[in-house]
Amino acid sequence: MEQIILIKNAQVLAPEPLGRRDVLISGNSIAAIGENFSVADSNLPVTVIDASEHYLVPGFVDSLVHFIGGGGEGGFATRTPEMQLTDATLGGVTTAIGVLGTDATTRTLTNLLAKAHALQIEGISTYCHTGSYEIPCRTVTGNITDDLILIDKIIGVGEIAISDHRSSQPTISEIRKVAAAARVGGMLSGKGGIVSVHVGAGDSLLQPLFDAVTGSELTVKQFYPTHMNRNNAVFESGLRFAKAGGVIDFTTSTTDYDLKHGEVAAAQALARALQAGIPAMQLTLSSDGNASLPIFNEDGDLLGLQVGQVRTLYQSAREAVQQYHVSLADAITAITAAPAAVLGLKQKGRIAVGLDADLVLLRHDDLTIDQVFAMGKQLVxxxxxxxxGTFEP
Incomplete structure (x- = not known):
């Protein structure tokens, strides 16, 4: 028998405000949204949750996570650890997209896919991008388009690297070919087919993406650049990209060193972009969870390294509300509806009848995460x- 859960009298942000509503979960889907639902006369086993002191929001969508770890910029001993289930769930993340980064030799796509399946079995929804920093892209089948069409969990390409000393220094023609293959693969498989782009601090900023679009049939919407809060110059180039119609992403994992040396905190970047007139649906946050956060000097020498944390995703969204006066609806949009839309995940990121029952209850008083549901199952x-997770203590 399917599990039935009735969440009563919650202040619902879907992420747009719906007011106080009751939400009925049946199995893994949202079955009904309304007022004054009653199960008094029902013979079905129903779990009733009083949410009168809570906001009910969609489960968070983290568009950039290194499921199997990343890094290695300081040698083998600096390869970062794999993500565990509660790294996501305690931070309200119910959907996560796994990627490779600098290292596509000791970290492989087959390993990434296996970890994605493991996390899904344990309780959250997972997807992956094919490729890594380098172009030509590493793939599973030998072809970007084939990966997207034939492998259910692969929904896009990335994160390819530009404007970074760790990139493969791709030509404009190479970037175009990757984007074209991703677009065709996405069209034929009914997936987003976007290209996630790691943007470094190089002087070219986002110009390679503008150049790839110019003189071609591609649009900026084919690319999804991340780390757009790396410094103020990158941030300003991101605003230009968004004003041209693209979606930009701010990274929530950071270090004190980076913040002291010009990085714009993700919460502040979100607030500034909204103030600049960028619509909330063109702004997203991602954690870069389990990535290495290397600290390089101006000569490219490694000074130190920390590890990205998935929990920073909601921490930054909450900080945007509490410290930078972003509306709760806009902050939640940046970690739910906006990333789900750019990734083409139609069942995710919103609260509506028929969509997946991925939900988070936030306490009214301090906006802390109280309860988390993924595909109708309560995980927190x-x-x-x-x-x-299977191997968590």
């Missing part, structure tokens, strides 16, 4: 995990 209660 009172801020504590009900379900852990």
């Amino acid at each position: 209660a009172a801020g504590q995990p009900l379900v852990k």
Whole structure:
């Protein structure tokens, strides 16, 4: 028998405000949204949750996570660890997209896919991008388009690197060919088919993407650049990209060193972009969870390294509300509806009848995460995990 859960009297942000509503979950989907639902006369086993002191928001969508770790910029001992289930769920993340980064030799796409399947079995929805920093892209089948069409979990390409000393220094023609293959693969498979782009601090900024679009049939919407808060110059180039119609992403994992040396905090970047008139649906946050966060000097020498954390995704969204006066609806949009839309995940990122029952209850008083549901199953209660990963203590 399918599990039935009735969430009563929550202040619903879908992410647009719906007011106080009752939400009925049946199995893995949202079955109904309304007022004054009653199960008093029902013979069905129904779990009723009083959410009168909570906001109910969609489960968070993290568009950039290194499921199997990343890094290695300081040698083998600096390869970062794999993500565990509660790294996501305790941060409200119910959908995550796995990527490779600098290292596509000791970290492989087959390993990434296996970890994605493992995390899905444990409780959250997972997808992957084919490729890594380098072009030509590493693939599973030998072809970007084939990967997208034939492998269910692969929904895009990335994160390819530009304007970075760790990139493969791709030509404009190479970037175009990657984007074209992703677009065709996405069209034929009914997927987003976007190209996730790692943007470094190089002087070219986003110019390679503008050049790839110019003189071709591609549009900026084919590209999804991340790390757009790396410094103020990158941020300003991101605003230009967004004003041209693209979606830009701010990274929430950071270091004190980077913040002291010009990085714009993700919460502040979100607030500034909204103030600049960029629509909320063109702005996203991602954690870069389990990535290495290397600190390089001006000569490219590694000074130190930290590890990205998935939990920073919601921490930054909350900070945007509490410190930078972003509306809660806009902050939630940046980690739900906006990333789901750019990634082509039609069942994710919103609260509506028929969509997946990925939901988070936030306390009214301090906006802390209280309860988390993924595909209709409760994974977190009172801020504590009900379900852990297979190898978590």
